[in-house]
Amino acid sequence: MKILVTGGAGFIGSAVVRLAVARGHEVVNLDALTYAANLENVASVADQPGYAFEQADLRDRAALDRVLADHQPDAIMHLAAESHVDRSIDGPGAFIETNITGTYNLLEAARAYWVAQGRPEGFRFHHISTDEVFGSLGETGQFTEDTPYDPRSPYSASKAASDHLVRAWHETYGLPVVLTNCSNNYGPFHFPEKLVPVVILNALHGRPIPVYGDGGNIRDWLYVEDHADALLLVLEKGELGRSYNIGGENEAKNIDLVRTICAHMDRLRPDAAPHDRLITFVTDRPGHDRRYAIDPTRIRTELGWRPSLTVEEGLRRTVEWYLDNQDWWQPLLARQGVGERLGKA
Numbered sequence: 174m175k176i177l178v179t180g181g182a183g184f185i186g187s188a189v190v191r192l193a194v195a196r197g198h199e200v201v202n203l204d205a206l207t208y209a210a211n212l213e214n215v216a217s218v219a220d221q222p223g224y225a226f227e228q229a230d231l232r233d234r235a236a237l238d239r240v241l242a243d244h245q246p247d248a249i250m251h252l253a254a255e256s257h258v259d260r261s262i263d264g265p266g267a268f269i270e271t272n273i274t275g276t277y278n279l280l281e282a283a284r285a286y287w288v289a290q291g292r293p294e295g296f297r298f299h300h301i302s303t304d305e306v307f308g309s310l311g312e313t314g315q316f317t318e319d320t321p322y323d324p325r326s327p328y329s330a331s332k333a334a335s336d337h338l339v340r341a342w343h344e345t346y347g348l349p350v351v352l353t354n355c356s357n358n359y360g361p362f363h364f365p366e367k368l369v370p371v372v373i374l375n376a377l378h379g380r381p382i383p384v385y386g387d388g389g390n391i392r393d394w395l396y397v398e399d400h401a402d403a404l405l406l407v408l409e410k411g412e413l414g415r416s417y418n419i420g421g422e423n424e425a426k427n428i429d430l431v432r433t434i435c436a437h438m439d440r441l442r443p444d445a446a447p448h449d450r451l452i453t454f455v456t457d458r459p460g461h462d463r464r465y466a467i468d469p470t471r472i473r474t475e476l477g478w479r480p481s482l483t484v485e486e487g488l489r490r491t492v493e494w495y496l497d498n499q500d501w502w503q504p505l506l507a508r509q510g511v512g513e514r515l516g517k518a
């Protein structure tokens with residue numbers, strides 16, 4: 174297949190690009206290169222004959238039309254988004270423009286392209302979304318594909334809106350779409366403003382490790398390369414118009430996740446042990462969802478997919494990757510807002 178991946182210079186998009194190229198697909202990577210992007214994430218495939226990069230912004234409809242006409246993809250995997258909840262609290266405008274208006278532009282560009290091509294049956298528009306659209310769980314229960322939407326941050330509300338647009342374009346115009354809603358990802362190439370890399374790098378530098386609130390918030394952690402694998406499977410085998418929840422089957426409290434990372438740091442940097450002495454509880458994020466958990470029954474039973482890594486193994490690989498790849502993360506620390514406390518409202 175020739176796949177247009179939006180957001181392919183970001184964290185998850187780049188994992189999709191690397192895996193798709195490794196599996197023999199042709200890939201066009203469309204990315205605006207915002208603060209969260211890094212072309213180093215795809216450096217390993219940049220010279221492959223089946224790979225192309227297009228710097229284009231979802232807010233620029235004409236640019237989207239041009240990229241589709243020039244490259245004529247068989248499928249679109251839409252990952253480009255503003256993705257950091259704390260930034261969405263400080264500046265929701267960019268989230269509305271990229272995640273909602275940008276998705277609308279891409280849907281319209283895709284629809285025009287698909288119609289011009291004679292509505293090929295095999296065409297797919299795969300919209301990649303988050304479990305955060307479902308809101309916050311109590312002590313029990315899990316999100317299924319039928320859980321009502323209840324987004325509570327500007328980020329999750331903008332993603333929920335984009336999910337609704339994608340479904341509407343399927344119902345109204347027949348655009349062949351599939352959707353996925355995934356839990357928290359972690360792994361290599363994760364931008365150093367998100368929890369897991371912040372913990373690793375602060376531990377490494379002997380700086381306070383910030384934990385929001387009481388650290389009791391629970392997330393369902395998935396290794397990014399497992400997510401990329403699930404996404405390619407849904408693209409190829411997912412039923413049209415259907416959504417699939419993707420989870421790691423790895424629920425953990427933030428504080429336990431942080432302590433596990435500290436234990437890896439103790440093993441790898443014993444001179445500075447114990448790293449958990451750096452843990453510092455800080456004011457909670459406003460509207461911080463308490464618990465997310467994915468019921469992965471549909472993707473497991475219908476498509477036969479399960480994550481390959483436990484969170485213990487995935488964190489071991491991730492911590493080692495950050496310690497081995499200082500050249501990747503060091504320049505990113507100078508980017509706007511990195512290392513600052515954002516989203517206190």
Ligand SMILES: NC(=O)c1ccc[n+]([C@@H]2O[C@H](COP(=O)([O-])OP(=O)(O)OC[C@H]3O[C@@H](n4cnc5c(N)ncnc54)[C@H](O)[C@@H]3O)[C@@H](O)[C@H]2O)c1
Binds near residue numbers: 183206304354
């Ligand atoms: N990170 C997670 O844990 C997680 C979990 C579930 C779903 N998701 C979803 O997966 C997708 C990718 O997330 P991520 O963590 O890789 O994000 P990211 O912030 O690392 O990457 C986003 C990419 O999109 C690009 N982008 C942003 N605005 C753009 C625009 N207007 N036009 C073109 N490109 C633009 C950025 O330059 C960046 O390369 C998002 O849609 C996100 O909502 C993320």
